Amino acid sequence: MKNLGKLSETEMEVMEVIWDLATPVTVKQLLDIFDSKDWKTSTVSTILKRLIDKGFLTKSMNGKVNFYEPALTWSEYKKYETQTFLHRLYNGKVKNFIAALVDDNELSQDDIAELKEWFVRKGGKK
Structure with missing residues (x-):
């Protein structure tokens, strides 16, 4: 297995949700799930970019919407x-x-x- 980056507490929280959903997710879906945190779109996008950079997520596009899915289980x-x-x-x-x-x-x-x-x-x- 490749060398993964270290997850922050927040990144781990996001990954747990993505693993639980077991389907590609969008920024909007994550904003809805983490509604109580009052995150902005830019916050979620930054977290997702870091997760991609660390080797935890992949990103694909369908139309104008980005979909994120785990690179590992x-x-x-x-x-x-x-x-x-x-x-x-x-x-x-x-x-x-x-x-x-x-x-x-x-x-x-x-x-x-x-x-x-x-x-x-x-x-x-x-």
Whole structure:
């Protein structure tokens, strides 16, 4: 997967809406959805341009209307962010992440038992 830009809180909020809609969206639709924020057309357009520049959206035109759609799915984004997180903080190793949780007492015995059962179901060994 390509290297994506980092999402601001507002950009993430917009992307979540676009992912939920699962259909190309227009600036007008987003203005209606975010009506309570009192954003102007230029504000939404700027956010969308940044999302395109960061690799999250693509833009197409139908007549005089721009349509925006995700360049990746929500699932693909979660996978990307998880891998980025693991590489940045845990040398890319899930074991290092889990060890940090265990060492900091963030996992209860129930959590550990649940994880063991999950690994067994996924084909791991006890």
